[in-house]
Amino acid sequence: MDILVSRSTSMLMCRAEVSLNMRRKKATNLYQVLSLDSENVGFDEIRKAYRSMARRYHPDVLPPLKKEEATRFFVELHRAYETLSNPSLREMHDNELRMNERESEFSRERWQAQLCELRRRSERRERVRRGPRD
Helix, strand or coil: CEEEEECCCCEEEEECCCCHHHHCCCCCCHHHHCCCCCCCCCHHHHHHHHHHHHHHHCCCCCCHHHHHHHHHHHHHHHHHHHHHHCHHHHHHHHHHHHHHHHHHHHHHHHHHHHHHHHHHHHHHHHHHHHCCCC
16 A cells, blocks of 8 residues: 655545455355356256357357456356356355355455545644644
């Protein structure tokens, strides 16, 4: 995190590259991988989405130049299908997604509180530096 305090303008500028990815890998939303709009889908819809995407992105169907990228994406598609078609793995995935949402909301609130405190301190230091006004 970089914090820059400009002495001439009494302005606090903050730039942060803080994310949950630094602490731990963020869960991939497997519903989005399969292009599903909602988490409230049944097994048949998951299977239909997987088959449609698998036909479209199978490495043997795409041109040789895109084979490596298609292989990676196809493996991700297969992982999404395997996870979402298994009820216990799907429940674990859904719980992990909800937990990540809560953590990101907590992190945002914490960051905003810290930023407000930094601004308050910076303004107080600036007033002390300028001294009492007549």
